[in-house]
Amino acid sequence: MVAVGACPFPTVLFSPLSVGKLNSNQISIVTPRLAVSADQILVSTGESLSAVEKKKEKKVLEKKEKRRINGWNEYLEQSKELIKPDGGPPRWFSPLECASHLDNSPLLLFLPGIDGVGLGLISHHQKLGRIFDIWCLHIPVADRTSFTDIVKIVERTVKSEYQRSPNRPIYLVGxxxxxxxxxxxxxxxxxxxxxxxxxxxxxxxSRSNLQLLTPLLEALPDPLSPGLPNILRTMAGESLRRMLDNVVQGLPLQNTTKELVKDLTTFSLSLPVLADILPKETLEWKLQMLKSASAYAQSRLYAIKAQTLILCSGNDQLLPSHQEGERLLNLLPKSKCELRKFDDSGHFLFLEGSVDLVTIIKGTSYYRRGKYHDYASDFIPPTPDEARKIIESNSLFNLVASAVMLSTLEDGTIVKGLAGIPLEGPVLFVGYHMLLGLEKIPLVSRIFLERNILIRGIAHPMMFMRSNTGKMPEISSYDNFRIMGAVPVAPANFFKLFSSKAHMLLYPGGMREALHRKGEEYKLFWPEQSEFVRMAARFGAKIVPFGAVGEDDLGQVVFDYDDLVKIPYFRTEIESLTSEVTQLRGDVGGEVANQQVHMPLILPKVPGRFYYYFGKPFETKGRKQELRDKEKAHEFYLQVKSEVERCIAYLKLKRESDPYRSIGPRLLYQVTHGFESEVPTFEI
Known part of the structure; x- marks a missing residue:
């Protein structure tokens, strides 16, 4: 069984925490939102919220999420309290807004950058706090703990927490x-x-612009150096830029240094606080620490076995992060390392409003509460904001497709819209995979928007595995599918989704249908096995057959697999690509056997329209024993297949009478009535 995305070319207070030399009586509140550590780490004992309070809290949090938070302003505002001298060593604190998380949530330890404040994730605390137990490391401004001693502090915490919960992973976000x-x-x-x-x-x-800060600091006039924080407090914008431009005149790599200054002066309004966070002596100390930290970590990369996610910015003026991300990806264990690039982002990635760490973790399938990621129990549904962004990213395609949705009520009546879609699961949608599998975009979007149902796609494993040769599409191109709940096709995942009463989407024809040959439009390539019928009957699931037509109005296959394999170069490439992909049907022969991975040549057409018809659901409740019989299960399977074919035939016929089938009349209608209006279609 192969499914969605089978085509490989898709478009309360917290307990005080402890570390270091603090004794068990040292507990200090440094800001109304932060509780800082004591020697023993305790478990939160806050009372559970009532259902009404939880609902109210959820609405407040969702409202906050929808606002574009200025990460820098929040970071600087909270830093004012946290950087006040207290004479203490590095210690952990837990943000108070992270007070309610899932049961058995993994521990997340945040390790700050050169600033040492520990508030680098401040824009993410609320969302992270729902799924993690969060502790942040704070290194006071005047502290001079060496890099190796900081490593020991973190290591002691890691060992202690691992001993307490050996089956729970520990996240280190640095x-x-x-x-x-x-x-x-x-x-x-x-x-x-x-x-x-x-x-x-x-x-x-060693290859960064940060090295240039040392000669820059040394070049500052002596009378200026002691009063640097006070001077920075009085300077902003262009005045600061002119002063620093004069300082860097004559320094080596002058142009690069100016770019560094430009990056730092972007946040000129923040200079008073930044001057207190990194006074000249502290900055010099931190630069020396960075040098030793880099060398220390570099020399030990060979020993790392941990699952790793690298996030690199393409517009980082302080570090060559883009290149470093690629380098680390090649040095760390390939099966456990992933890279995500943010081409337009700067060095302070987590303070940018466009970056959402929880969304990144979900999209990469890096969230787990046990030794391995479980696509059912570890799945965190997309927030309304995440779903909206994903759907909006496909808005142009959805506009062009202008999908017509028909469904069938319990009495057999065909209606426009999705009123016939069962609200309660488990439900299994079974249908035809059109050219390139693009039909799933309007399908999943409309069902989510109109019925508030999240469809869990049963997808090809290639969407969850990084290419070894780089010839396959970047795995990051499938992140949105994973956020929306796609899972690899596997009996265990079927079982878990049925058990959780999910709504699932299955394309039995898989890649063979999505990459069909010339003249094979709307032809089903289903295997003979009927496993999904018996699995559905085991849980009393409803099976909803559906047909989808119209995608072949967008393009015409002119050079298919049969043509490509006749050319030695393309044949070699197809064999290379296919060898990278997990084989799903090794025990099946004929047309539905493992599909060779290729990309047909498709000639674009003037866009037509998409049509979907959801047939009357097949009930399996109460038929568990009956459908254990292979013959009866196969007969039921053929009935489902026949219904899909009937739905396709119905749509092919009815679309001929649609006055808005062509894109011209549709656009004219939308210009006249507004692009949010629904375009009419044929009469049922």
Missing amino acids: ESLGACVALAVAALNPDIDLVLILANPATSF
Whole structure:
């Protein structure tokens, strides 16, 4: 069985926490939102919220999520309290807004960058706090703990928490300097289940612009250096830029230094607080620490076995993060390492409003509460904001497709819209995979928007595995599918989704239908096996057959698999691609056997329209024993297949009478009535 995406070319207070030299009585509140550590780590004992309070809390949080948070403003505002001198060593704190998380949530340790404040995830605390137990490391401004001692602090915490919960992974989220700490801890503890999330790691320090800060600081006039924080407080924007431009005149790599200054002065309004976070002496100390941290982590990369996610910015003026991400991807274990690029982002990735760490973790399938990721129990449904962004990213396609949706009521009446779709699961949608499998985009979008139903696609494993040769599409191109709940096709995943009463989407024809040959439009290529029927009957699921037509109005296959294999070069490429893909039907022969991975040549057409027809649901409730019989199950299977074919035939006939089948009349109607209006179609 192969399914969605089979085509490989898709478009309360927290307990005080402890570390270091603090004694058990040292508990300090540094800001109304932060509780800072004591020596023993305790479990939160906050009372559970009532259903009404939880609903109210959820609405408030969702409202906050919809606002575009200025990460820098929030970071600086909270930093004012946290950077006040207290004479203490590095310690952990837990943000108070992260007070309610899932049962058995994994521990997330945030390791800050050169600033050391520990508020780098401030824009993400609320969402992260729902699925993680979050502790952030705070390094006071005047603290001079060495890099190796900071590693020991983190390592002690990791070992202690792992001993308490050996079956729960520990997440180390580090940015720049913190990423080096995470790598060092992972190298020293290869037998502990760690998940590393590294943002612009400073392992590239020897090749970075940050090295230029040392001669820049040394070049500052002596009378200026002691009063640097006070001077910075009075300067902003162009005045600061002119002063620094004069300082860097004559320095080596002058142009590069100016780019560094440009990046730093972007946040000129934040200079008073930044001057307190990184006064000259602290900055010099941190630069030396970065140098030793980079060398330490670099020399131990070979020992790292942890699952790792690298996040790199393409517009980082401080570190060559883009290149470093690629380099680390090749040095760390290939089966456990992933890379995500943010081409337009700068160095301070987590403070940018366009970056959502929870969404990234979900899209990469990096969230787990046990030793392995479970696509059912570890799945976190998309928030309304996440779903909206994904659907909006396909808005142009949905506009062009202008999908017509028909469904069937319990009494057999065909109606426009999705009123016939069962609301309660488990439900299995079974249909035809059109050319390139693009029909799933309007289908999933409309059902989610109109019926508030999340469809869990049963997808080809290639959507969850990174290409070894780089010839397959980047795995990041499938992140949105995973956020929306796609799972690899496997009996265990079928069982778990049926058990959770999910709505699932299955294309038995899989890649063979999505990459069909010339003249094979709307022809089903289903295997003989009827496993999904018996699995559905085991849980009393409803099977909804559906037909979809219209995609072949968008393009015409002019050079298919049969043509490609006749050319030696393309035949070799097809064999190479196919060898990378997990084989799903090794025990099946004929047309539905394992499909050779290829991309047919498709000639675009003037866009037509998409049509969907959901037939009357097949009930399996109460037929568990009956459908255990292979012959009866196969007969039921053929009935479902026949209904899909009937739905396709019905749509092919009815679309001929649609006055808005062509894109011209549709656009004219939308210009006249508004692009949000629904375009009429044929009479039922």
